[in-house]
Each structure stands twice: as structure tokens, then as C-alpha cells.
Amino acid sequence: MFFSMGTDLGIDLGTATVLVYIKGKGVILKEPSVVAIDRVKNRVLAVGEEARQMIGRTPGNIVAIRPLKDGVISDYDITEKMLKHFIKKACGRKKMAAPRVVVCVPCQATEVEKRAVRDAAMNARAKKVFLIEEPLAAAIGAGLDITKASGNMVIDIGGGTTDIAVISLGGMVVRSSIKVAGDTFDEAIIKYIRKKHKLMIGERTAEDLKINIGSAYKREEECSMEIRGRDLITGLPKNITVSSNEMREALTEAVSAIAECAHSVLEKTPPELAADIADKGIVMTGGGALLNGLDKLIESMTKVPVYIADEAVSCVAIGTGKMLDYLDKLDSAYHSADITLVD
Numbered sequence: 001m002f003f004s005m006g007t008d009l010g011i012d013l014g015t016a017t018v019l020v021y022i023k024g025k026g027v028i029l030k031e032p033s034v035v036a037i038d039r040v041k042n043r044v045l046a047v048g049e050e051a052r053q054m055i056g057r058t059p060g061n062i063v064a065i066r067p068l069k070d071g072v073i074s075d076y077d078i079t080e081k082m083l084k085h086f087i088k089k090a091c092g093r094k095k096m097a098a099p100r101v102v103v104c105v106p107c108q109a110t111e112v113e114k115r116a117v118r119d120a121a122m123n124a125r126a127k128k129v130f131l132i133e134e135p136l137a138a139a140i141g142a143g144l145d146i147t148k149a150s151g152n153m154v155i156d157i158g159g160g161t162t163d164i165a166v167i168s169l170g171g172m173v174v175r176s177s178i179k180v181a182g183d184t185f186d187e188a189i190i191k192y193i194r195k196k197h198k199l200m201i202g203e204r205t206a207e208d209l210k211i212n213i214g215s216a217y218k219r220e221e222e223c224s225m226e227i228r229g230r231d232l233i234t235g236l237p238k239n240i241t242v243s244s245n246e247m248r249e250a251l252t253e254a255v256s257a258i259a260e261c262a263h264s265v266l267e268k269t270p271p272e273l274a275a276d277i278a279d280k281g282i283v284m285t286g287g288g289a290l291l292n293g294l295d296k297l298i299e300s301m302t303k304v305p306v307y308i309a310d311e312a313v314s315c316v317a318i319g320t321g322k323m324l325d326y327l328d329k330l331d332s333a334y335h336s337a338d339i340t341l342v343d
């Protein structure tokens with residue numbers, strides 16, 4: 001693949017997944033945000049899917065690191081290396097002009113956090129970096145027309161953060177971001193299985209449970225799944241069967257926090273916009289939105305219809321991609337909204 005002058009990339013730099021969008025081609029890369037490092041030689045061994053396979057399975061000198069936590073960069077150097085790798089992979093092997101890049105950041109990210117994302121992208125060979133707040137990108141990616149004077153509400157549930165916003169006329173009127181999302185669900189499941197079954201399980205098993213039998217609201221048909229972990233008493237491997245009922249119990253606190261946050265955003269929404277949202281419904285995006293029954297739970301708490309966007313996981317990346325179309329107009333038209341132009 002060869003991209004000549006003027007290649008533009010949209011990057012969803014997520015806690016769990018990085019997606020790269022290329023103008024005219026769509027989402028061309030989707031890989032876990034994981035980097036495997038050889039600590040002795042201080043060298044990157046693998047990035048993305050290959051590194052994810054190593055989580056929990058590495059010898060002492062190799063560590064598999066997730067350089068973003070709670071939606072923001074927690075390990076700057078590794079994030080930069082990861083971005084460099086993905087930008088290079090997205091642009092192909094041959095020499096190309098440095099791309100212009102749109103990267104999303106969680107809403108309410110601090111200036112320091114925004115600068116860290118910008119600097120990491122600049123050092124990863126970007127010519128120019130534009131930052132866009134996640135809910136705005138998610139709404140654009142979900143196909144909402146946010147340019148009109150009408151209220152739209154989006155709930156983007158990622159790995160590290162849940163971003164909730166009411167958007168009208170291209171800007172966010174009310175917004176909130178909480179560090180409760182997909183990773184919190186996994187942690188809650190690990191804690192629950194340890195307490196109830198005295199069994200130690202890893203992150204990947206917890207995620208499998210969440211995706212296969214996780215539940216935020218009563219399911220039409222309950223289901224179960226067999227898992228293997230380490231018995232805390234004997235220290236030996238042991239199999240147990242876990243039910244979706246138990247998953248609901250494990251996840252109650254985390255999913256309620258998200259539903260309550262959505263409720264409080266609606267409470268702060270001006271009445272005209274709230275009426276628009278009551279008509280159109282709330283749109284959910286992000287991988288966490290796929291947790292079974294979470295839409296129904298939020299619907300029951302807010303009394304507003306809730307829809308899961310098509311391609312929920314890719315919405316932010318698609319939104320950053322659509323922003324690429326506006327790159328040339330950014331400094332004038334969008335600078336005042338929630339998009340920052342960085343030279």
C-alpha cells in the first residue's frame with residue numbers, strides 16, 4: 001500500500017483497542033492497545049493482537065503492557081511506540097509524507113492529558129494533530145446529525161471511560177465522563193468469582209464471561225458458561241460453571257453507576273433539548289455498550305428509549321474519520337467547538 005502526499009488518519013486511541021481510519025478507505029486497522037516489552041533489553045517485542053496473546057503468559061523478563069488506563073495515557077513512552085507502530089502499519093511499508101492525524105480524547109480530559117496524546121502522536125511522525133472529544137466523534141460516527149439546533153444524547157462506553165454528552169449545534173451542552181466502563185466490568189467479575197467461588201481468574205477469562213454471558217438486566221433466557229481458574233484454597237486448576245444470574249449480581253454496582261450518570265446528565269439538560277432526546281432516544285456506542293441488557297437498564301432508569309449504534313465499536317474511529325473531511329476548515333469553523341487544532 002502506498003499513500004502519497006496528504007494522507008490523513010483518524011485514530012481512536014482507546015484503552016482497550018486502537019482503530020485507525022484512512023480517508024476514503026474506512027477503518028483499516030483494529031488491534032488491542034497492548035505492547036509486549038523485553039525489560040532486560042528494553043525492546044518492543046510485539047504490538048497489538050500478538051502482544052495481547054502474551055498477557056498473563058510471559059516469562060519474567062517480558063511484560064505485556066496496556067499503556068492507556070482509564071481512557072488516558074498512563075505510560076507515555078510505550079504509547080508513543082505503539083502509535084508509531086500503528087501509524088507505520090496503517091500507512092504501509094513505502095516512504096510516505098507524514099500524515100495529518102485526528103485523535104480522540106475522553107471528554108473532560110485535562111490539558112496535561114490532551115498534551116500527552118498530542119505529543120505522542122507528533123513524535124509518532126504525525127505532521128499535524130487534531131484532537132476531538134470522544135462523544136462528539138462517537139455521535140458523528142453513529143450517523144447523528146449534530147449540526148442542527150436539536151438535542152442528541154450519546155453514551156460512549158469504552159474500556160476505561162464512559163463518556164456521556166448532550167450535543168446540539170456541533171457542541172456539547174452537557175457532558176460527563178466517569179472511569180467506569182468495560183474494564184470495570186471485568187474487574188468486578190474477577191472480584192465476584194474470587195469471593196463467591198474462591199477461584200482466581202485472569203482478565204481474559206473475565207472478559208469472555210462478560211461477552212458471552214454478561215448481563216445488566218434480566219435476560220429472556222438465562223445461560224451459563226464453564227470456566228477454568230486457580231482454586232485459592234488448593235492452589236490447583238479447577239473448572240466451575242457460572243450463570244448469567246451471577247454475572248448480573250457481579251455487575252450491578254458498575255452498570256448502575258453508568259445508568260445513574262446518564263440520569264444525571266439528563267437532569268442537567270435544558271428542557272427543549274431534553275424533549276428532543278425523549279423523541280429521538282439515546283444512542284449508545286463503544287464496545288461496552290454491547291453488554292447484554294445495558295440498553296434496557298438505562299432505558300428503565302431514564303424512561304427514554306435507548307438504541308445501540310450500528311458498528312458500535314467503530315463509531316469513534318468513523319467519527320474521527322469523518323472529521324478528516326473537515327480538516328481544512330478546522331481552524332476556522334470548528335476551533336470554537338470541542339475540537340482543538342494543534343500545530
Ligand SMILES: Nc1ncnc2c1ncn2[C@@H]1O[C@H](COP(=O)(O)OP(=O)(O)OP(=O)(O)O)[C@@H](O)[C@H]1O
Binds near residue numbers: 015070291
Ligand atoms: N460483546 C460485548 N459485550 C460486552 N462488552 C464488550 C463486547 N465487545 C467488546 N466489549 C468490551 O468493550 C470494551 C472496549 O470497547 P472500546 O473498544 O469501545 O473501548 P476503547 O475505545 O478502547 O476504550 P476507551 O474509550 O475507554 O479508551 C472492552 O472492555 C471490551 O471487553
